[in-house]
Structure formats: structure tokens, C-alpha cells
Amino acid sequence: MPELPEIRTLAEQMDRELAGSRITAVEVDQEKCLNRSVDSVRRGLVGRTLGPFEAHGKWIRSPLAEGGALAINLGMGAEVRLPRCAEETPENYKFRMHTADGGGLFIRFWWFGHVHLLDGTGGEGPMDRLGIDALDPALDCGAFRALLAGRRGGIKSFLLNQKNIAGIGNFYAHDLLARSGIHPMRPIPSLEPGEIGCMYRTMRDLLEASVALGGADYERDLYGRPGGFSRRRFIVGYREGEPCGRCGETVVKIRTGSTPGFICPDCQPEDPPGG
DNA sequence: CAAGGTGTTGTCCA
DNA sequence: ATGGACAACACCTT
Structure with a gap:
């Protein structure tokens, strides 16, 4: 159920907590949320540095310093948490990203949501069709x-x-x-x-x-x-x-x-x- | 306890 | 261009 105000709130917090951090590990237990294979997304994220987080409608995007971007949509009500604020066991969060500074991002998808790795050339994902x-x-x-x-x-x-x-x-x-x-x-x-x-x-x-x-x-x-x-x-x-x-x-x-x-x-x- | 409603998006169809 | 039906199958209320 998250809409613009909830997404914008999360994006601002993610920007404070994660922008500039280097990704050290990515674990995915729900491949259907991805726009590519687990291996492809992991290869595209691990070792890269997250840029500023910006909300556009119900989507959140962070360009990677090395090119490309991470795009997130929470669908019908996913939960996004810093690992240190997680209330459930890590396995309940189907997408888990860790950063070099000890932080990271956990996402628990409820119905469905998306974590997309974009190559940055445009015209490749749902975000390009947003008003x-x-x-x-x-x-x-x-x-x-x-x-x-x-x-x-x-x-x-x-x-x-x-x-x-x-x-x-x-x-x-x-x-x-x-x-x-x-x-x-x-x-x-x-x-x-x-x-x-x-x-x-x-x-x-x-x-x-x-x-x-x-x-x-x-x-x-x-x-x-x-x-x-x-x-x-x-x-x-x-x-x-x-x-x-x-x-x-x-x-x-x-x-x-x-x-x-x-x-x-x-x-x-x-x-x-x-x- | 089973059934139904509900929030989002993309795709397919009329 | 426009909207309806549908699929993705979690969780709460009735």
C-alpha cells in the first residue's frame, strides 16, 4: 500500500543511510522480484557504490557510481529495513544487501515488489514509462x-x-x-x-x-x-x-x-x- | 475455518 | 486512447 508519501519518506532515509556505501554482498531468496537472474543482479551490485536515492512516484532509484542503477518498487506493501532495525529473522527478508560500513538493506516482499538492476541506457524498465x-x-x-x-x-x-x-x-x-x-x-x-x-x-x-x-x-x-x-x-x-x-x-x-x-x-x- | 477483500503493476484483450 | 480482466499468492477481517 505504500504510495508517494511513504516512498518519499523511505527514499530520504535510504539516502541518509546508504548513499556512498559500497555493496559487499547480495542475497536473494525470491528471484521473481528481479528483472534478471540472481547471479546477474549480484554481479551487477557487489563491489559497486550506491549513489543518491531518489523517489519517483512509487519507485526508488539509486544510480551506481560505476554506472547503471538500482530501482526498487514495493508493490502492495513490502517492508524495507536497515539490518540493525530488522524485527524478524533475516530469512524472512527475501532481498538482503550488505554494505562495507556494516549497514545494508533488507526487503520483505508481501505480495510482490521489484528490485531491478538497470544498465542506465534508458528505455529498459517500468520507471521509464512513469509520468x-x-x-x-x-x-x-x-x-x-x-x-x-x-x-x-x-x-x-x-x-x-x-x-x-x-x-x-x-x-x-x-x-x-x-x-x-x-x-x-x-x-x-x-x-x-x-x-x-x-x-x-x-x-x-x-x-x-x-x-x-x-x-x-x-x-x-x-x-x-x-x-x-x-x-x-x-x-x-x-x-x-x-x-x-x-x-x-x-x-x-x-x-x-x-x-x-x-x-x-x-x-x-x-x-x-x-x- | 474458509472465503473474500485489498494494495500495485504489466500485459493482454475488446 | 480507454478500461476491464487477470496474474503475482500475503495477510487481515468476516
């Missing part, structure tokens, strides 16, 4: 409008598609739309300029607020500490049957395409006034 990061400073309101221009589908599926904007998942999408007063199934062409501007500001406010708190409280960081962003902050997200945090109307759960969604029927009319 702009949702908190990229270059994504101002005008750029956000430009992304939506000419698009025809529903707004929620657009926001969840990482090729359009990277970092938004179902967890934050519920309130991003509710706080903007937009029904998830609204066709993009039906959105008023004012609604798009509101959605842009809400997206930045919501994600930045969670980043400032270290991400969602059900996720744990590199040290095993939970984030400070509680879902009690949501006005509709995961509040089925409870009053909407804005108007008090009862929140309902609906199907929004292939994902479940939570909406306030009053704040998010399917057919907006004047539309």
Missing part, C-alpha cells in the same frame, strides 16, 4: 491542466495511471477527489477549470501533509517506526457509514472502475450542477 512525479516542482497548475487536456476517460482512473502522474494510489485518491468535490467517475472533459485548479491544490496539500508526517501510520519506515498520517484525517476515505468530514452526509462505498472507492454523495455529485 511526472505528483510533487515535482515542475508540475504546476498549468502543467497539470495540460496533462488533462484532450483526455477522455474518468478522472479517477487517470489519476491512478502511473503513466499520467506518478505517485497517487487508491489510498490518497479517495480524499483527493472528495475534498475537490469531484465524483470519481466524472469524465475528464466535464471538469470545469475551477475544479481542476482545486484538484491540483488538493493533491499537493494532501500529499505534502502526509510527507511532512512521515507517511501513513499503517506503514513503517526504514527504522521500523510508523508514519504520523492517520486515516482519521480523511473526510471520506475508509469511512463507510460515517458522516462526511465536511458536510455530515453518510459516506458510501462504491465501485470505481476496477478499484473500490469512498464518496460523499452530497459533496461529489455524479452530475455536477451546470454539467
Whole structure:
């Protein structure tokens, strides 16, 4: 379930703990998480030096000083830990990397996730197909409008598609739309300029607020500490049957395409006034 | 206890 | 371009 705020929190911590460290050993017990064979990944990492860690959407990348890069995606909720902060036995972490300074990185994959070794030439992995990061400073309101221009589908599926904007998942999408007063199934062409501007500001406010708190409280960081962003902050997200945090109307759960969604029927009319 | 929902991504199909 | 179905098979709630 990690989305942009949780990934960004981890990337910042990994940058502090691991950037500049030389990799001394790599053990993998779950080969399907790799984009190459275990031997190939081990050969490509051991002896190399990790560069700065950067988040892009739900992916984390660290270029290697000798060329190429390490790319990590946590899928539906993996755990990433420093070895000294591991709570379980090492065997429970299917990817284990050790560094010369005595540190390292353990990853326990839950459903699935990815550790990719990239050769750095581009066009080789999922990261190359990502849209702009949702908190990229270059994504101002005008750029956000430009992304939506000419698009025809529903707004929620657009926001969840990482090729359009990277970092938004179902967890934050519920309130991003509710706080903007937009029904998830609204066709993009039906959105008023004012609604798009509101959605842009809400997206930045919501994600930045969670980043400032270290991400969602059900996720744990590199040290095993939970984030400070509680879902009690949501006005509709995961509040089925409870009053909407804005108007008090009862929140309902609906199907929004292939994902479940939570909406306030009053704040998010399917057919907006004047539309 | 068994069944079902859930979060992500890529691929395939209409 | 768009979305739906599906696969990857862990873990919690019902």
C-alpha cells in the first residue's frame, strides 16, 4: 500500500543511510522480484557504490557510481529495513544487501515488489514509462491542466495511471477527489477549470501533509517506526457509514472502475450542477 | 475455518 | 486512447 508519501519518506532515509556505501554482498531468496537472474543482479551490485536515492512516484532509484542503477518498487506493501532495525529473522527478508560500513538493506516482499538492476541506457524498465512525479516542482497548475487536456476517460482512473502522474494510489485518491468535490467517475472533459485548479491544490496539500508526517501510520519506515498520517484525517476515505468530514452526509462505498472507492454523495455529485 | 477483500503493476484483450 | 480482466499468492477481517 505504500504510495508517494511513504516512498518519499523511505527514499530520504535510504539516502541518509546508504548513499556512498559500497555493496559487499547480495542475497536473494525470491528471484521473481528481479528483472534478471540472481547471479546477474549480484554481479551487477557487489563491489559497486550506491549513489543518491531518489523517489519517483512509487519507485526508488539509486544510480551506481560505476554506472547503471538500482530501482526498487514495493508493490502492495513490502517492508524495507536497515539490518540493525530488522524485527524478524533475516530469512524472512527475501532481498538482503550488505554494505562495507556494516549497514545494508533488507526487503520483505508481501505480495510482490521489484528490485531491478538497470544498465542506465534508458528505455529498459517500468520507471521509464512513469509520468511526472505528483510533487515535482515542475508540475504546476498549468502543467497539470495540460496533462488533462484532450483526455477522455474518468478522472479517477487517470489519476491512478502511473503513466499520467506518478505517485497517487487508491489510498490518497479517495480524499483527493472528495475534498475537490469531484465524483470519481466524472469524465475528464466535464471538469470545469475551477475544479481542476482545486484538484491540483488538493493533491499537493494532501500529499505534502502526509510527507511532512512521515507517511501513513499503517506503514513503517526504514527504522521500523510508523508514519504520523492517520486515516482519521480523511473526510471520506475508509469511512463507510460515517458522516462526511465536511458536510455530515453518510459516506458510501462504491465501485470505481476496477478499484473500490469512498464518496460523499452530497459533496461529489455524479452530475455536477451546470454539467 | 474458509472465503473474500485489498494494495500495485504489466500485459493482454475488446 | 480507454478500461476491464487477470496474474503475482500475503495477510487481515468476516
